[in-house]
Amino acid sequence: LWYRECLSESTRAQRGREAHMAADMRVEEGLRRALRAGELELYYQPRIDLATEEVRGVECLLRWNHPERGLVMPDQFIPAAERSGLIVPIGYWVIEQACRRLQECQEQGLPAMVFAVNLSFRQFHDRKMTETIFRIIFNSNIDTSLLELELTESAMMHDPDYAQRCLRELNQLGISFALDDFGTGFSSLSNLQHLPISLVKIDKSFVQDLGESADAEHIIRAIISLAHSLRISVVAEGVETEGQLEFLRHQHCDEIQGYYYARPMPWQDLVQFVDQQNQFACLQN
Ligand code: C2E
Ligand code: MG
Ligand code: MG
Ligand code: MG
Numbered sequence: 586l587w588y589r590e591c592l593s594e595s596t597r598a599q600r601g602r603e604a605h606m607a608a609d610m611r612v613e614e615g616l617r618r619a620l621r622a623g624e625l626e627l628y629y630q631p632r633i634d635l636a637t638e639e640v641r642g643v644e645c646l647l648r649w650n651h652p653e654r655g656l657v658m659p660d661q662f663i664p665a666a667e668r669s670g671l672i673v674p675i676g677y678w679v680i681e682q683a684c685r686r687l688q689e690c691q692e693q694g695l696p697a698m699v700f701a702v703n704l705s706f707r708q709f710h711d712r713k714m715t716e717t718i719f720r721i722i723f724n725s726n727i728d729t730s731l732l733e734l735e736l737t738e739s740a741m742m743h744d745p746d747y748a749q750r751c752l753r754e755l756n757q758l759g760i761s762f763a764l765d766d767f768g769t770g771f772s773s774l775s776n777l778q779h780l781p782i783s784l785v786k787i788d789k790s791f792v793q794d795l796g797e798s799a800d801a802e803h804i805i806r807a808i809i810s811l812a813h814s815l816r817i818s819v820v821a822e823g824v825e826t827e828g829q830l831e832f833l834r835h836q837h838c839d840e841i842q843g844y845y846y847a848r849p850m851p852w853q854d855l856v857q858f859v860d861q862q863n864q865f866a867c868l869q870n
Contacts, residue, residue: 789823
């Protein structure tokens, strides 16, 4: 009997994998079409400077305008794109699009803002990564000091020598680096002190635990103080309430990203938001 159970267990797992693979293949096929048909779109979420309340930058976040399913969020397709490798061309499309908007910003005389783009593990380890990013930048006319790439701890720590080489090469072009979802991985900031990282993003899970767990407060305090002692700025993600905002302000967190100020939004809405927010900030100061 145990034998039969084991057998069915492994068949179930096998079927699970097959279903997973079939689902991945459907997503992959859809994404290839999406890339060609222009169904992918970037949304932009403002990052607010806590001291001045001005928009300091935006994070570019991928959305898929699916002809039948409507607006599809990244967690519905990025994992499959990562497994199939399709995240690599998609990721370059994202950087290209972000550079185009950054250039537009400069041409229209909008205030200087940092454009942050997420780099997946797979894309960071693509052999043509630095070369391709060089090419995208040389084909556009942007102030590269306004382009920021967000990486997770695991992408950086997988091969520290490789990470160091890539980050330095891109940093020499003016590009800066942020550590995304900080606190959820296993590395410590001291492991990263030799890398040219200028920003740490505190993962939203800590921010959302504020008020419910004293640990979250301690962790956030420790991250901010350690980052600042290494001259690294700190952004808190997922800020939704006044209470969270006040705590972070009190801890001298540099920037806030979250629904409290704004959700990710299409380009045209962002242009309006930046104008209003900066006028408001100007009146406050
Ligand atoms: P992330 O890089 O950590 O991005 C922040 C996520 O937190 C975004 O989710 C954003 O909408 C969400 N967020 C921001 N403020 C709040 C808040 O106050 N409350 C809550 N509940 N959520 C908030 P989104 O846009 O769904 O993206 C999810 C993840 O997908 C991103 O996490 C990133 O890892 C990945 N992703 C998005 N765009 C790209 C891309 O172009 N390339 C790659 N490789 N990954 C991407
Ligand atoms: Mg990010
Ligand atoms: Mg994050
Ligand atoms: Mg994330």
